[in-house]
Every structure is written in C-alpha cells, then in structure tokens.
Amino acid sequence: xxxxxxxxxxxxxxxxxVMQLTDLTARQIRYYEEHQLxxxxxxxxxxxxxxxxxxxxxxxxxxLIDQGVNMAGIKQLFFVKEQQALTETMNKQxxxxxxxxxxxxxxxxxxxxxxQAGRFNRSSSRQGNIHRFFH
Amino acid sequence: xxxxxxxxxxxxxxxxxVMQLTDLTARQIRYYEEHQLxxxxxxxxxxxxxxxxxxxxxxxxxxLIDQGVNMAGIKQLFFVKEQQALTETMNKQxxxxxxxxxxxxxxxxxxxxxxQAGRFNRSSSRQGNIHRFFH
DNA sequence: ACACTATGTTAGATTTTATAACATAATTTT
DNA sequence: AAAATTATGTTATAAAATCTAACATAGTGT
Numbered sequence: 124x125x126x127x128x129x130x131x132x133x134x135x136x137x138x139x140x141v142m143q144l145t146d147l148t149a150r151q152i153r154y155y156e157e158h159q160l161x162x163x164x165x166x167x168x169x170x171x172x173x174x175x176x177x178x179x180x181x182x183x184x185x186x187l188i189d190q191g192v193n194m195a196g197i198k199q200l201f202f203v204k205e206q207q208a209l210t211e212t213m214n215k216q217x218x219x220x221x222x223x224x225x226x227x228x229x230x231x232x233x234x235x236x237x238x239q240a241g242r243f244n245r246s247s248s249r250q251g252n253i254h255r256f257f258h
Numbered sequence: 259x260x261x262x263x264x265x266x267x268x269x270x271x272x273x274x275x276v277m278q279l280t281d282l283t284a285r286q287i288r289y290y291e292e293h294q295l296x297x298x299x300x301x302x303x304x305x306x307x308x309x310x311x312x313x314x315x316x317x318x319x320x321x322l323i324d325q326g327v328n329m330a331g332i333k334q335l336f337f338v339k340e341q342q343a344l345t346e347t348m349n350k351q352x353x354x355x356x357x358x359x360x361x362x363x364x365x366x367x368x369x370x371x372x373x374q375a376g377r378f379n380r381s382s383s384r385q386g387n388i389h390r391f392f393h
Numbered sequence: 394a395c396a397c398t399a400t401g402t403t404a405g406a407t408t409t410t411a412t413a414a415c416a417t418a419a420t421t422t423t
Numbered sequence: 424a425a426a427a428t429t430a431t432g433t434t435a436t437a438a439a440a441t442c443t444a445a446c447a448t449a450g451t452g453t
Binding site for chain 2: 398399400401402407408409
C-alpha cells in the first residue's frame with residue numbers, strides 16, 4: 124500500500140465536518156452507511172470518523188442522487204466499479220507475472236551465453252577469465 | 259491564494275483528532291493557542307476546528323519542545339520565520355515589478371519597431387500590411 | 394528559597410453525535 | 424387507484440466530546 128493510500132483511508136473527520144464538506148445531512152450519511160456504501164471507522168466512544176476516501180464516495184453518491192439514480196442503481200454502479208478495479212489489479216498482476224517470466228527467460232539465455240563464452244574461451248584460447256565480462 | 263493554500267487552511271479537525279495526530283494533550287493545544295501560536299477556527303457552538311496548517315505548526319512546536327526550547331524561544335523562532343516569509347514575498351514582488359518594468363520596455367521597443375516597419379513599407383513599397391507580423 | 398512555566402486534573406456547562414422510532418413526500422408495484 | 428417501498432425529515436433520549444475556569448505541581452531560572 125502506498126503512503127497516499129494510507130493517508131486517504133485514515134479516519135479523521137467527524138460527521139459534522141463531513142456534513143459541511145459534502146452538503147449531506149447526518150441522516151443521509153448514516154443511511155448510506157446503513158446500505159454499506161461507506162464504512163467509517165469509530166472512536167472508542169462510538170462516534171464515526173470518516174476518511175478522505177469516505178468523503179469521495181459520499182460526493183460521488185451525491186452526484187448520482189442529483190442525477191436521479193436511486194440507491195439500487197448506486198449500489199450496482201459501485202459493484203461494477205469494484206469489479207473493474209479488481210480485474211484491473213488482476214490484469215496488472217498477470218502482466219507482472221508475464222514480465223517476470225520473460226525476465227527469467229532472459230536470465231536463462233544470459234546464463235547459457237556465459238557458459239558458452241566460458242567454453243569458447245577455455246577450448247580456443249585457454250585463458251578462461253570470464254569474469255572480465257562482469258566488471 | 260492557490261488552491262492548496264486554501265485547502266491547507268480549511269478548518270476541518272476537532273481537537274480530539276488533532277490530539278491523536280500530534281500526540282499533544284488538549285491542555286497543551288489550548289495553551290499554545292492561548293499564546294497565539296495557532297488560531298484555530300470555531301464552530302457555531304464554540305468548538306475549535308483546526309486546519310492542516312495548524313497541525314503543521316503544532317508538530318513544529320512539539321519538535322522544538324522535545325529539543326528543549328521553551329515557549330519564549332518558540333515564539334521568537336516563529337516571529338523570525340514570519341519576518342523571513344514576509345521579506346521573501348516582498349523580494350518576489352520587487353523582482354516581479356522589475357520584470358514587469360523591463361517587459362514594459364520591451365513592449366516600448368517593439369512598438370517603435372512596428373511603427374518604423376510601417377513607415378518603411380508605406381514609403382518604399384506602398385503595401386503597408388503590418389498585420390502579417392502578428393499572426 | 395522563590396517566582397515562573399508548562400502541564401495535569403477536576404468540575405460543571407454546552408455542544409455534538411448516537412440510536413431508534415415515527416412521519417411523509419415521491420416513486421414503484423400490484 | 425390502492426398499497427408498498429424508498430429516501431429523507433423530525434423528534435426524543437442518552438452518551439461522548441469539548442468548552443472554560445480554577446486549582447495543583449514538577450521542573451526551571453534567578
């Protein structure tokens with residue numbers, strides 16, 4: 124996880140601040156939590172603490188609501204987005220794996236070459252000081 | 259004022275959050291406010307709301323205190339820093355003014371050139387379509 | 394030894410937030 | 424059209440967080 128991801132998910136804001144920042148009522152914010160669109164952290168005393176990510180999501184919800192999308196629609200949209208994000212990271216992992224594989228192949232070839240060079244040097248000029256190639 | 263400056267001075271955090279973020283007690287934070295090292299905003303109900311800048315200052319104070327500097331010293335340091343910042347912006351303004359002046363001179367020269375070009379064209383070849391130079 | 398500094402602690406008042414229940418306009422379903 | 428559902432408002436009550444102010448105190452500086 125990167126530093127900015129940590130910062131964006133750090134629980135910092137009480138509901139009052141979030142209300143001002145998002146122009147949503149406390150009732151709305153709690154309602155969206157009830158529907159699991161956000162999961163703010165809690166203080167020891169059970170007060171909600173929202174992260175920057177939570178606020179982003181709330182602003183997104185607000186936009187969609189303003190555009191007439193209902194809760195079911197929003198849930199679906201979020202679900203799809205999450206799937207997208209998931210497959211995206213999976214693709215990235217797969218690509219990384221492929222890259223790692225071909226790296227491995229490169230290394231294999233390199234090894235072969237080195238061995239060949241060794242043989243060549245030994246058999247032809249009897250010098251055998253491969254290490255020169257690695258300085 | 260830039261966008262990030264606005265963001266950094268936006269009153270967002272209640273004292274509890276600031277306590278956790280800075281590892282200072284409420285008593286300490288209020289004490290530093292009493293000594294005008296910070297000036298957090300207030301809610302309608304008189305609760306303090308701190309900005310990111312406030313938190314930076316508090317962390318700076320904490321550092322200095324950990325290094326054994328007392329309040330008087332911290333005040334002096336902050337005072338000096340503020341003076342520095344002020345003279346710095348003044349220098350910037352002065353430089354800008356100088357640049358603006360020489361810009362003005364450049365424009366003056368350019369104007370002269372244009373007028374000359376106009377005269378030249380009119381008197382010699384009778385075409386006078388200066389506007390070509392400005393496309 | 395004495396005054397001052399920086400912080401702790403406590404008390405009582407006020408504000409903010411929590412949950413839960415009931416109310417309701419707007420929309421959807423039957 | 425009537426009934427059900429949805430998204431939000433409103434209200435009541437309890438608990439948590441914060442406020443100011445006062446007093447306490449260990450450590451510093453003179």
